Amino acid sequence: MHFQYSSAEHQAESAMSGMWLFLAQEILFFGALVFVWVYCCYQHPAGFRLATQHANLLIGSINTAVLLTSSFTFTAGLLAIERGEPRRLIQACFATIGLGVVFLLLKGVEWFKDVGDGLVPGAHFSLTGPDSGGAQIFYVFYYVATVLHALHMIIGIGLVLWIAWRARRGDFSRAWSTPVEVVGLYWSFVDVVWLTLYPLIYLAAL
Amino acid sequence: MSVTVDTPRVSYLTEENTIGSWLLTTDHKRIALLYFASITGFFFLGGIAAALMRINLLTPTGAIVSHEMYNRLFTMHGVVMVWFFLVPAIPVTLGNFIVPLMLGARDLAFPKLNLVSWYLFMTGGLFATYSLFAGGLDTGWTFYTPLSTDYTKGHVVAVAIGIFISGFSSIATGVNFIVSIHRLRAPGMGWYRMPLMLWSLYATSVIYVLATPVLAMTLILLGFETVFHVGIFDQRLGGDPLLFQHLFWFYSHPAVYIMILPGFGVMSEVLTTFSQKGIFGYKFIAWSSVAIAVISFFVWGHHMFVAGTSVYSAITFSLLSFMVSVPSAIKVFNWLGTLHKGYIKFDAPMLYALGFLGLFTIGGLTGLFVAALGADVHLTQTYFVVAHFHYIMVGGMVSAFFAGLHYWWPKITGRLYPEMWARAAAFLIFFGFNLTFFPQFILGYLGMPRRYAAYPPEFQVLNVLSSAGSTILAVAYLMPVFYLGYSLRHGARSPSNPWHATGLEWKTQSPPRTENFPIIPIVTEPPYNYPRPEDRTRAA
């Protein structure tokens, strides 16, 4: 416990408010992107429709399911430690990490295919014709959003690993599991970001 | 009243003095000093660029540098001053030092995050500065597209990365302050018992947390557009240059209030102390800070009145911009009410604060000129705008910074500064500032555009006046470096409460120990609980 806090509970509550505020910042960060995205979609409806037709709906949908499950497993871990079962928490952490890695691998495959299909904005963009400009803008947003999301995932996986390591060290108990809760908040947020991106990328063409 | 001069042997300064103990400290007071050192460096770097510009403008054709160099100078001046001095200045230095002390707390809520924020700031700052020197940048601090993405040869992306990184230091500071103010108030300190400095830093932090990420995303998109040449902002490729301006000003207008709100906080502290009188209209001042923070998010469109936005949007943004002046005016009138019948003493912090009142009022009132649609068409992009925002940011904010620095100097260092030198500097800053920037109002009204290295000969007299003023201003800004530096070693030791001020920060020793308070204080009275003027006269 830091010396500016009067009790462990006091510190725990502060840590949670800190994470909530950080997430408020994140909402504005991704919010700006979504705002520009929707604005440009409105400016170039044909280009965006052309581009979204080339999005990989199958991988995107599988990834959505994978990510939702990972939030479920991590929350199960949180509930386990609140019952005082650190072993269960460690198992849940590794399940979460596994699902996170699956997500990133699938995302990697998808990027690989995108690049192979010439869906990279610039002079060699493969979708030609009058709507090419709008489609390129879509792919700028696509890469910015998915790369940023993937970076958040990588940080999240690191945090979950850290939770597992601390749980193994015996840091958490029924009485105190604040970091697990804080990381859970972060992980779920990254999930929510994906749920915002999913319709923008994969469902807009439907 | 007797003053007990305690000469503390142990304090946060004496604790441990290895380089590592400073660079890895999590003590908010030491981090504040790290920030002081960095901020001072950036201030003088930006100042040197300004001085070179003013020298160049002595003659109509440019006295010393080429036109390209001039463009780089005003860009460097703007970027460094805005992002690496004005935006962080008061919160990360005075705020970092004083927030836990005012709260009656031992540190901020997240001390490690506080240290991380300094490293982010330094990384971003040094990276941006290096890029400004290595490649040069000539877009102005606003990075307007398509100039920045298509035409300039400067290092746009590198400078943007520097600003991006340092932006996260602002966010970290904002999160830290908000959580600290919510969670770490001493027992008995309700919201209305907080010093107004905390209210204004709270409002500032809200803007830090909610506006900075939008800038971060804007810079990412700007970087992408520059590298890949796609048309988000470039109209030749189907993009929309106004979109960039909307996003940019969504951050950068609230950022103006990031710069000035902490100054408002310092004003409330200094004016009450040096009139030994309770604040007039506490709740109005407190809530006007919140009102400014909220309204500031809805006025950004006033930067685009002549950029081709619709008339309806312009009218709306004009009205909203007028509205944001109301809470600022409320503050000024309440401060004047505070001075009324006060026991006023003209110590250096008070002189700086009174200078703030005058300069900020001029800056604020001329803001109404440019918020008015008709006047703005004539005045936009002229020196009138330059003078207007310098009156707020330099006249107002830097005066407030100095007021606060002198006010808390005895607390920070445990030493008293040389009073006469400090008063002289306060006068010189006020005089030099007015001589520099008042002529620019006239120049702008006469139609001299900003950001040009050359001008028609009939503007020379006013430009020479302005440059002369800037010389005085430069000397005046250098003076504190010397006399404050001198006082570090040779100043008289300060008692714990040299100004007879209220506030928890004065109830602990000067300089404080690492843990701030041996015992956490309990707050039993409202803030600024000075004797009422009528009681004072009765007693006398």
Ligand SMILES: [Cu+2]
């Ligand atoms: Cu503005």
